[in-house]
Amino acid sequence: MSKRFWKGIFEENPVLVLMLGLCPALGTTTAVKPALAMGIATAIVLIAVELVMTLLSHAVHEKVFMVVSVLLTAVLTSIAEYVMAQNFPELHEELGIYLPLMAISSVILSRVSAVSKSGSLAEALGDSLGMGIGFVLALATVSSVRELLGAGTWFGLQVMPEGFQPVAAFSMAPGAFFTVAFLAAAMNVKARRKASETDREGE
Amino acid sequence: MNYVVFAVEAALISNIALSYFLGLSPFPEIGKDKKQTCIGALAMVIVMTLSSLICGVIYRYILVPANAVQAKTVVFVVVILAASGLLALLLRKRAGELESGKAFPVLAVNTAVLGTVLVIVQNDYGVLNGTFYGFMAAVGYLIVIAMLSSIDDELKYSDVPKSFRGVPILLVAAGLMAIAFHGIEVLGG
Structure with missing residues (x-):
């Protein structure tokens, strides 16, 4: 279980290694605040869906398993949307289409199809917690880079010195693509170094 | 409203893949099977136009009068699942080479369709303009996917x-x- 947990955070980070959930990772990361809100909402729904579907894995026929998962995710997403709209109307407005899009989030659905079918609750718990936290961390990293370079702020606070000229491209679509591409490449370098180290140990 | 400007806007300027980041889940598969990716994107033009029309009608004439806008996500997901399931059934009969088992999750899980419908509702385009937007957005998506898969071809030699x-x-x-x-x-x- 704990092995699964750590895998989700670094080795198999949903966004930067598995390339899942690119849509929220690119769309909500203009600033740290909406990115964190999106990440936490997704993580909570992911944990709930993965656990419930694991419990139901014997009761639901394999053919309709994914359809049931999608419907459950959609219902939970609607609830998350409602809660967000009631308590944080500004964030809800800012997230726009990306919050309801969680209903078919590839992070949630691919984890459910990869883990929940086995029916092991411990595996599902470790995996969903790891993937959820990994997703939040990835979004936080991407949005930190973009907010610092694109606006010179972090979580709305002025961080960069006064002379800093914000690079507007980072708060627009191209900057999102570049940031995620470079972070994913950095994760690649790390994974490769680790792989070659274990090779040497083997020799 | 000028339809030419609207079409260019929908397909290119606010391209769903490049400015809304929708439909990027087939990215890891782009290089692997070009034909499958392009047939998938082509099928998406049909699903997207159909879903935009149906969801637009449901939203305008059922959800808004019934004051049940909160339920829109669930309703749209059901409509899109049904539309892409129907298409997968049709494709299985027509084109043997496209395995419906593979096409179905790609289509159903693809954020592009749901995202486009949500953009239409958010911007209040109405039924007719919304359907047109859905069609043009899908065409724009097809253009980007086709271009990216050709770029991927070139990358093999660099x-x-x-x-x-x-x-x-x-x-x-x-x-x-x-x-x-x-x-x-x-x-x-």
Whole structure:
């Protein structure tokens, strides 16, 4: 279980290694605040869906398993949307289409199809917690880079010195693509170094 | 409203893949099976137009009068699942080479369709304009996917840094395309 947990955070980070959930990772990361809100909402729904579907894995026929998962995710997403709209109307407005899009989030659905079918609750718990936290961390990293370079702020606070000229491209679509591409490449370098180290140990 | 401007806006300037980041889940598969990716994107034009029409009608004439706008996500997901399931059934009969088992999750899980419908509702385009928007957005998506898969072809012959191989370099390409597409807006203005 704990092995699964750590895998989700670094080795198999949903966004930067598995390339899942690119849509929220690119769309909500203009600033740290909406990115964190999106990440936490997704993580909570992911944990709930993965656990419930694991419990139901014997009761639901394999053919309709994914359809049931999608419907459950959609219902939970609607609830998350409602809660967000009631308590944080500004964030809800800012997230726009990306919050309801969680209903078919590839992070949630691919984890459910990869883990929940086995029916092991411990595996599902470790995996969903790891993937959820990994997703939040990835979004936080991407949005930190973009907010610092694109606006010179972090979580709305002025961080960069006064002379800093914000690079507007980072708060627009191209900057999102570049940031995620470079972070994913950095994760690649790390994974490769680790792989070659274990090779040497083997020799 | 000028329909030519609206069409260019929907397909290119605010391209769903490059400025809304929708439908990027087939990214890791782009290089692997070009035909499958392109047939999938082509099928999406049909699903997207159909879903935009049905969801537009349901939203305008059922959800808004019934004051049940909160239920829109669930309703749209059901409509899209049904539309893409229907298409998968039809495709299985017509084209044997496209395995419906593979096409169905790609279509159903694809964020592009749901995202487009949500954009239509958010911007209050109405039923007719919304359907037109859905169609043009899907055409724009097809253009981007076709271009990216050709770029991926070219990348095989270039010396890409090891850590960028695969999806990261495609994301860089998409970023550069986003800059280029953004330039079209300036031409129009």
